[in-house]
Structure formats: structure tokens, C-alpha cells
Amino acid sequence: MVNIDFSQLGLTGCGGAGFPTHVKLAARNVEAVIVNAAECEPLLHKDKEIMRHCSDDFFKGLTRVLDVTGAKTGYIGMKKKYADLLDWLSKNLPDPRMKMLPLGDFYPAGDEYELVYEATGRLIPHGGIPLNIGCVVMNVETLLNLGRNKPFISKFLTLAGKVPHPCTIEVPIGITVREALELGGLKKIGGMRIIDGGPMMGKLVANPDTDIVSKTCGGLIALPEDHVLIKKMSNSDKKNSQIARSACDQCTDCSELCPRALLGYPIRPHKAMRTAQFAPYAESNYAIDSIFCSECGLCSLFSCPEDLPPREMCMISKKYHLGKGVKLAEFPGEPTVHPMRSVRRVSIERLIKKLALLDYDHKAPLQQVSKSYDKVTLPLKMHIGAPSVPVVKTGDRVTAGQLIAVIPEGKLGAVLHASINGKVASVSDQAIVIVRE
Numbered sequence: 136m137v138n139i140d141f142s143q144l145g146l147t148g149c150g151g152a153g154f155p156t157h158v159k160l161a162a163r164n165v166e167a168v169i170v171n172a173a174e175c176e177p178l179l180h181k182d183k184e185i186m187r188h189c190s191d192d193f194f195k196g197l198t199r200v201l202d203v204t205g206a207k208t209g210y211i212g213m214k215k216k217y218a219d220l221l222d223w224l225s226k227n228l229p230d231p232r233m234k235m236l237p238l239g240d241f242y243p244a245g246d247e248y249e250l251v252y253e254a255t256g257r258l259i260p261h262g263g264i265p266l267n268i269g270c271v272v273m274n275v276e277t278l279l280n281l282g283r284n285k286p287f288i289s290k291f292l293t294l295a296g297k298v299p300h301p302c303t304i305e306v307p308i309g310i311t312v313r314e315a316l317e318l319g320g321l322k323k324i325g326g327m328r329i330i331d332g333g334p335m336m337g338k339l340v341a342n343p344d345t346d347i348v349s350k351t352c353g354g355l356i357a358l359p360e361d362h363v364l365i366k367k368m369s370n371s372d373k374k375n376s377q378i379a380r381s382a383c384d385q386c387t388d389c390s391e392l393c394p395r396a397l398l399g400y401p402i403r404p405h406k407a408m409r410t411a412q413f414a415p416y417a418e419s420n421y422a423i424d425s426i427f428c429s430e431c432g433l434c435s436l437f438s439c440p441e442d443l444p445p446r447e448m449c450m451i452s453k454k455y456h457l458g459k460g461v462k463l464a465e466f467p468g469e470p471t472v473h474p475m476r477s478v479r480r481v482s483i484e485r486l487i488k489k490l491a492l493l494d495y496d497h498k499a500p501l502q503q504v505s506k507s508y509d510k511v512t513l514p515l516k517m518h519i520g521a522p523s524v525p526v527v528k529t530g531d532r533v534t535a536g537q538l539i540a541v542i543p544e545g546k547l548g549a550v551l552h553a554s555i556n557g558k559v560a561s562v563s564d565q566a567i568v569i570v571r572e
């Protein structure tokens with residue numbers, strides 16, 4: 136086990152909420168490091184492309200994490216369906232501590248609760264984290280960046296959907312969504328909406344000219360604005376609440392197929408729907424088990440035969456209860472895997488059909504990007520925790536990789552680096568803008 140300060144790389148998780156990596160790497164008593172290479176969001180391929188083309192740095196990163204945490208095993212969780220890549224990786228593992236972990240083609244195979252269970256047969260306790268059962272889960276791109284051992288200033292992402300040339304690219308953090316999509320040949324965005332992330336858990340881009348490629352962006356998916364997925368994602372909380380009140384017949388399909396419920400956690404999305412039907416949230420605790428919702432979206436986008444929004448109701452209820460101080464760890468009982476889990480899991484093939492994404496299900500090979508960019512906008516908060524604190528001022532000249540914002544004293548956070556050479560055009564409490572001179 137070795138002690139290294141990783142906090143100066145600015146690394147965060149490369150999807151989801153962006154948990155600062157150096158905090159994860161401070162973990163001790165780790166038995167297993169589990170790599171999330173499942174990439175179960177439909178249409179996204181950047182992790183496979185990284186492993187195909189940058190395996191040296193990826194393996195270096197995994198070796199560093201195994202050394203630092205003292206873990207005995209590094210599992211690489213990848214779907215069996217990528218047989219060629221899985222086979223090639225298994226034959227080229229550079230360290231006897233590393234093992235491939237073949238996964239079924241289900242959603243959400245990359246959820247850390249699922250991965251930990253598949254790798255170790257153990258379940259994360261209520262309100263716990265993987266470390267409670269000796270595991271650390273890392274994603275592919277974070278390991279690549281650790282292997283490179285350089286500041287985190289560029290991002291891999293897949294361009295998918297209605298782009299002329301679906302591909303995976305590596306671009307400076309802070310370029311606009313429009314600039315990124317142009318690399319896939321999409322010159323005009325009119326009549327389309329863009330999803331930042333995967334179709335299941337991504338968010339709609341508000342404005343492709345001001346929204347940027349952040350540290351957590353794993354993909355940009357362009358879809359016609361009348362696509363069923365875009366319509367669903369566009370609904371407000373108010374609209375979702377109205378829909379929820381109007382039509383749920385309490386069939387419970389959403390709960391029967393909920394991946395967290397199948398692992399044995401006490402989440403029952405049909406109860407969140409019942410709450411919505413019969414009581415105002417502020418007066419009800421019917422749906423208190425919604426705090427266990429991972430927001431995976433399966434219930435709203437696949438399971439419900441009436442196309443209702445149980446996930447969204449769970450999210451409202453979860454926010455309410457967590458805001459009231461309810462703690463997952465205090466929830467009684469222990470998770471026990473549902474006996475029907477193995478037959479109730481949802482395949483990606485069925486999911487893609489249900490999401491009406493068959494026409495967009497293409498490979499996205501890594502494409503070299505030679506273009507240089509004139510401007511980047513670097514938000515001070517692209518991670519969980521406190522915003523970074525600028526250490527540059529307007530007019531300063533910076534070079535790519537230079538430290539421009541630090542972690543506030545005693546807080547959880549991540550440092551920030553310039554992603555291009557240039558001059559600081561502005562510094563606000565939201566972002567640092569750099570322009571090329």
C-alpha cells in the first residue's frame with residue numbers, strides 16, 4: 136500500500152455526480168477494486184473505445200489503484216456480448232491481481248450495487264457505500280486518467296442519435312455542446328433536442344451554445360424533438376404529478392422489475408405513485424422507501440405498461456424525505472436478493488426497442504480530433520462537494536494543464552485546470568472562461 140496525493144489531478148468520476156477520485160483513493164482495507172466497464176446505457180460506447188485504444192494507460196491506472204488501496208483483486212466488469220474485446224483483454228491482463236468479470240447484457244449492470252453483488256456476492260448495507268463491504272468501484276475513464284497521471288483537462292464522449300457520423304471523441308473540457316456535435320457531422324440542431332449522458336439517466340441540454348462538455352459528460356445524443364424519449368424528458372414535475380394522479384392502476388409492474396428491489400432493497404415505486412394519487416407529498420410518508428431509488432429510470436421508461444412516471448415520483452418523494460433528514464442507514468432490515476431476480480432483469484435489446492432507439496443503435500468508433508478551440512467555459516462545480524476557488528484573475532495567461540482553481544480548505548471538492556492555452560477572459564462565482572489569444 137502506498138500514499139500518494141492524487142488531489143492535484145482534478146479527477147472526478149467521469150459520469151453520474153462526479154465524486155472526487157482522490158477521496159475514493161484514500162480508502163483502506165479494500166479487498167476488491169471493481170471497474171465499471173459495463174456501459175449499459177444504450178448508444179454509448181466510449182468506455183469500450185478507451186479500452187480498445189488506450190488499454191496501456193487504463194491498465195496503468197488500475198495497477199496504481201490496486202497498489203494504493205492494497206486491494207488483492209481488480210475485477211473488470213464487462214458485458215459478455217463484447218466477446219472479442221473481453222477475450223483480448225483477458226489475454227493481455229498485465230497483473231495477476233486483475234480479473235475479467237463477464238456480465239449479462241442487462242440494465243443497469245453498471246449500477247455499483249449490481250456490480251458489487253456480481254463481483255463478490257455481497258450487498259451494500261442500507262445507506263452504505265461499497266467500501267463498507269471492502270469494495271471500491273471505479274470507472275474506465277477515471278482509471279485511464281490515473282494511468283496518464285496528468286491533470287484532468289479532456290473528456291471522452293460518444294456522439295450518438297441523429298448525428299451523421301456517430302463516433303467517440305476526446306475534446307477539451309469546457310467546449311460547447313454544439314462544438315462537440317459538429318465533430319459528428321451535426322451542423323444544424325434545429326428540430327432536435329440533445330441529451331447529455333445516456334437515454335436512461337441523462338439530462339436534456341438547455342442550450343447547445345452555452346451548455347458545455349463537463350467532467351461528467353459521457354455522451355451527447357441528438358434526437359428529434361418529437362421523439363417519445365424527448366417528450367417524456369421534457370415533462371415538468373407538475374406535469375408528471377398530474378399524469379401520476381390520473382392513471383396508475385397500481386398493477387405493481389414497476390416494483391416487480393425495479394433492479395434495486397430485485398437486489399432486496401425496500402424500494403416500491405408503485406407506492407410513490409399511490410402517494411401521488413391520494414395525498415399531497417408534504418403530508419405523507421407513504422413513499423418513504425423512495426429514498427432507495429437509484430433513479431435508473433427503468434420503471435418509467437420500460438416497466439410501466441401505461442407509460443407513467445414512477446421514477447419521477449420517487450425522485451420527488453426521495454428529495455422530500457432526505458430533505459427532512461430521513462437516513463437510509465436507519466431504515467430497518469437487511470437486503471436479501473429476490474428469488475426471481477435472474478428472470479426479471481431487462482435486456483438492453485428489449486430496452487432499446489421500448490425506447491424507440493433501434494434506428495440509432497450504431498457503433499461509435501474513436502475518432503481523432505485535431506481541431507483547436509478558441510474558448511472554453513470551466514464551471515467551478517463539476518463534482519460533488521463545494522465549488523472550486525479560483526486562483527487566477529481576468530487577464531492572466533494560462534497554459535493547458537495549469538491549476539486555475541483549488542479545493543476550499545477542509546471541504547470535499549476537486550481542483551480545476553485550464554483545458555486550453557489562452558488568457559482568462561472572466562472569473563465569476565460560477566465559472567472561469569479562457570479564450571485563445
Ligand code: SF4
Binds near residue numbers: 382383387439
Ligand atoms: S406506475 Fe405503472 S407499473 Fe407502476 S403500478 Fe402504476 S400502472 Fe403499474
Ligand code: SF4
Binds near residue numbers: 403434435
Ligand atoms: S428509477 Fe424506478 S426502477 Fe430504477 S431504482 Fe428507482 S424505482 Fe427502481
